[in-house]
Amino acid sequence: MLTKFQIAQRIAQELKDGYYVNLGIGIPTLVANYIPHGINVILQSENGLLGMGEFPLSEDVDADLINAGKQTVTMQKGAALFNSAESFAMIRSGKINLTVLGAMEVSENGDIANWKVPGKMVKGMGGAMDLVASAKNIIVAMQHTSKDGKSKLLKECSLPITGLNCVKKIITDLAVLQVLPTGGFELLERAPGVSVADILAATEGSLMFKSDDIPEMCFI
Amino acid sequence: MLTKFQIAQRIAQELKDGYYVNLGIGIPTLVANYIPHGINVILQSENGLLGMGEFPLSEDVDADLINAGKQTVTMQKGAALFNSAESFAMIRSGKINLTVLGAMEVSENGDIANWKVPGKMVKGMGGAMDLVASAKNIIVAMQHTSKDGKSKLLKECSLPITGLNCVKKIITDLAVLQVLPTGGFELLERAPGVSVADILAATEGSLMFKSDDIPEMCFI
């Protein structure tokens, strides 16, 4: 089973040179720490920054420069600032090559639920609904099962939906899976030491695989 | 009868301190030359400039700084530049206090026709339709009659319409008139030496006046 850092590390392997990427709060934010060498990736933060850099040194902290998670950040060379309407215009126009976000549930047809749990305090959807409705390429980063062992990869989401038919790939502590256009989770890779049987047991939705020989994830 | 310069001069009397004003091509452009002393008016040019100044000295001409009539201009202190979408956002949101434009015809319910003459080359409406659809306060500057003596203040426009029920005031070579909310042109002022009878003869639409004693325009 992967740690959250390893999940982020595995997601980073999906990055391609020149990609514009929006990273959600939580595990997705960690992806920035594992960008492969020789690959230029430009991070968009939906509060109005393209070209987000790493966290600042204490002496460089600027309260006027935060990311969408309200964390203090820096800007890379070549960064640009804009207002919130322009930021989501950029997102809706499909210019972001990859969107990585967390989820509470994903269904086998690519629906995602990640903003609301009935009976719990509703914090709001923030930019998640806009991101999932417009992104051409969405990777979900999450634990395969909840703390009490229930699968989060379902036939149908039970929680309120954030967006329909939008998730393309899921990277969990157990596996890398893609959502097939016709529905179903195709198992692409196993976490080191995790068996196909383990993944089957942890997946409520239909799990497909092309061969019995599913490769293990590779970390260099 | 007023010259076109006097029409512009009379229109300038309508300006109030702090007004944001859009001046159309032709006579309206001349209004800028007659802004009364002590009154600050900020001119918007719909190609993306707020705070348009006077024409430049020959040595200050900048091809990258023109007005909507494609004339070289300057910027006043406090000017701001923006793109065409922002410019018309500003216009549609009703932030422009006064719009002055020319017309071929105005009807007694405030319709305006100023962009197309059937059978003649169609040049396009430019920003006129946007301006008349959104402006709260439109003054039309024009000759009262055409070159062949036909009234341009009509019961109904005969030319293709630019906008409906939008003109508030008309300043011609003969008179100052306002369009009444219930329809009809109310005569407010006569040009020096022009009689009410002259104006009646030159106006096809209904001409109303509160008294027989219509004042002459006053030029200081």
Add this chain to the structure above:
Amino acid sequence: MINKIILDLKPYINKISDGATIMVGGFGLCGIPEKSISALLESGVKNLTCISNNAGVDDFGLGLLLKTKQIKKMIASYVGENEEFERQMLNGELEVELIPQGTLAERIRAGGAGIPAFFTPAGVGTEVAIGKESRVFNNITYLMEHGLTADFSIIKAWKGDAAGNLIYKGTARNFNPIMATAANITIAEVEEIVPTGTLDPNEIHTPGIYVTHIYEGKDYEKRIEQLTTKS
């Protein structure tokens, strides 16, 4: 020359009357109009409808106005940082309307651009779509959303001039420029008012036409929600 500078916020903030709808700039605590919020607190105005991306924290930003129960309704995209908010919402003391952040931003932009309605893909198939008209363009379903306007916008910029021109700094820009366009009266507070003519017209983010009053605030606290540094 036009002069929109005000030396005291109070008399202008006091014109915001009970039941008014106000837009409040900022994202989290970044770029919020601290001085105007303080003046609202002092004014004691009640039953406000606040449109703001977030609702502040318990002891700063809009959280201050929640504590004094001056806010009747909150229209926001994310409100997760505030216990008093949670308490009032669960008790039914506070109305809350949650809107996807991009839809919120575009609705404000539309309101300030004379666009009464537009279509967006955000929220299709979700609770947000309930009661809304949907429509298919090019085989994709969209929701119709309406422009948002307000009686007042209170916003924060970095620098400004007497003509009302504004420049923002960093990500403190966020919702401030669009809110400036969408209200009947816009009160902008800035860290520095510079002489008119010293801002480069090419670099202005908010043209002065949108700003009714401009005020120079002192000693901004600029509280940081998530201080995160490189080890």
Add this chain to the structure above:
Amino acid sequence: MINKIILDLKPYINKISDGATIMVGGFGLCGIPEKSISALLESGVKNLTCISNNAGVDDFGLGLLLKTKQIKKMIASYVGENEEFERQMLNGELEVELIPQGTLAERIRAGGAGIPAFFTPAGVGTEVAIGKESRVFNNITYLMEHGLTADFSIIKAWKGDAAGNLIYKGTARNFNPIMATAANITIAEVEEIVPTGTLDPNEIHTPGIYVTHIYEGKDYEKRIEQLTTKS
């Protein structure tokens, strides 16, 4: 670091194929992509649909492409400065669609903002409204207008960097920034490419994400249509 600089326009302009829809920046002759227009002339591409506020003059700007009959259809708001245009239109050799300038600008902005349609008051009761859906909001009638996109946008800026960030000068900005957002491929020509990191992120008009290629042009003619000076 990302590098979008191209040293020769031709191979990139040559990818614009017969029948393509292109947006061309500029207002009158101000802020037009002179070098890209020259390259289009050389490429000999035909049957273009051009979206541009104006159509150039007889011997400059888009007028050059009209003369060689490379343009099949022109979508513009004002085309009054061009005799060849008039001749082709009257002869039925050229299709022309005239759109109110603000609607044109907003349609391009919508196309680049993922908004498939919106409502505007411009054109209600006029020829422009024919065949369009109209709708009443708050007792005012509006027309529904659709977002516009293109295969290519060719635009002109003042300064830019290898990341594709752009800054415009004066009113040469006009339609260029919105067109940058609305095409599959955006080719930006600039007067000066500066080292990445030297443009202030706060002053960038077009974030690099919208720009596919950036080219530094030399010796801009910048022809003036109406030279008007103070006596």
